[in-house]
Amino acid sequence: MLLVIDVGNTRIKAAVFEGNTLLETLFFSNVDFQKNSKTILDSYPKVTDMIVASVGNRDKDDFLALNAKINVHFVTHETLFPFQNLYETPHTLGIDRMVLAAGAVLQFPKQNRLVIDAGTCITYDFVDNEDRYLGGAIALGIRLRYESLHHYTANLPLLAVENVPSNEQQDLIGNSTQQSIHSGVINGVVFEIEGFINEYRKKYPQFIIILTGGDSEFLAKRLKNTIFANSNFLLESLNQIYLYTTKND
Numbered sequence: 001m002l003l004v005i006d007v008g009n010t011r012i013k014a015a016v017f018e019g020n021t022l023l024e025t026l027f028f029s030n031v032d033f034q035k036n037s038k039t040i041l042d043s044y045p046k047v048t049d050m051i052v053a054s055v056g057n058r059d060k061d062d063f064l065a066l067n068a069k070i071n072v073h074f075v076t077h078e079t080l081f082p083f084q085n086l087y088e089t090p091h092t093l094g095i096d097r098m099v100l101a102a103g104a105v106l107q108f109p110k111q112n113r114l115v116i117d118a119g120t121c122i123t124y125d126f127v128d129n130e131d132r133y134l135g136g137a138i139a140l141g142i143r144l145r146y147e148s149l150h151h152y153t154a155n156l157p158l159l160a161v162e163n164v165p166s167n168e169q170q171d172l173i174g175n176s177t178q179q180s181i182h183s184g185v186i187n188g189v190v191f192e193i194e195g196f197i198n199e200y201r202k203k204y205p206q207f208i209i210i211l212t213g214g215d216s217e218f219l220a221k222r223l224k225n226t227i228f229a230n231s232n233f234l235l236e237s238l239n240q241i242y243l244y245t246t247k248n249d
């Protein structure tokens with residue numbers, strides 16, 4: 001039984017897998033990581049291995065301290081990935097982005113793939129049908145946009161995606177300060193993502209789109225393009241990498 005852990009800049013996400021079967025997902029903030037992870041391990045005594053992808057500043061010792069009996073596999077730039085990395089600065093590429101690219105290759109073989117991860121940042125990662133990772137883009141996530149508008153202006157309030165009315169379209173013309181901010185943030189993100197997809201389509205007429213990240217379910221309803229929306233895609237990709245690396249060791 002495997003515990004997979006994704007340490008992002010906002011949340012830590014975890015999941016327990018038995019082979020390809022996802023048994024449980026768990027989410028917690030960075031602060032109560034140690035306590036919660038011990039709870040997970042106590043609830044799943046059959047966990048023998050853990051695979052960790054961390055963009056945060058946690059080091060391997062934090063995870064080794066959880067349980068000395070568990071084998072910890074820390075995903076690094078030296079991990080065996082199922083793609084050719086054509087990034088010009090391969091050692092600055094986010095481990096999370098590499099895991100997403102690996103998941104796209106392993107779960108959607110032999111086609112052009114664009115992975116969009118809407119979390120702290122919105123990342124775009126492209127792997128072509130020859131399994132070459134070409135790179136992509138890094139943009140402000142939804143929360144960072146709301147926080148920037150508040151922190152870097154004199155009068156704008158701090159809003160959040162949770163305040164957005166649940167209807168699936170955000171009014172284009174905001175008729176109040178709050179609605180203007182929501183229109184700028186939500187429509188800005190939706191139009192940005194659709195704009196990127198349209199530009200990719202000019203270069204690659206055929207490709208699939210995988211949308212993941214904590215804001216993926218919110219955004220999937222608002223995007224016109226056909227996408228595979230899966231908020232657990234990074235966790236599933238970590239499991240796929242574990243199976244791939246142990247098989248190819």
Ligand SMILES: Nc1ncnc2c1ncn2[C@@H]1O[C@H](COP(=O)(O)OP(=O)(O)O)[C@@H](O)[C@H]1O
Pocket residue numbers: 007008009010011012013027118119120121141142143161212213214215
């Ligand atoms: N229970 C939750 N707690 C915090 N953020 C959540 C939650 N559910 C969804 N979200 C959304 O997920 C975003 C973080 O997405 P995530 O992919 O976890 O980020 P990262 O991987 O960068 O840490 C938050 O900004 C928020 O909009």
Ligand SMILES: CC(C)(COP(=O)(O)O)[C@@H](O)C(=O)NCCC(=O)O
Pocket residue numbers: 008009010055092093094095096097117119120121122123138
């Ligand atoms: C862009 C990121 C901060 C995204 O992190 P996240 O939104 O998942 O918290 C992370 O992928 C990162 O630190 N990248 C390093 C720079 C690069 O990928 O080129």
Ligand SMILES: [K+]
Pocket residue numbers: 117118119120121122123213
């Ligand atoms: K992200």
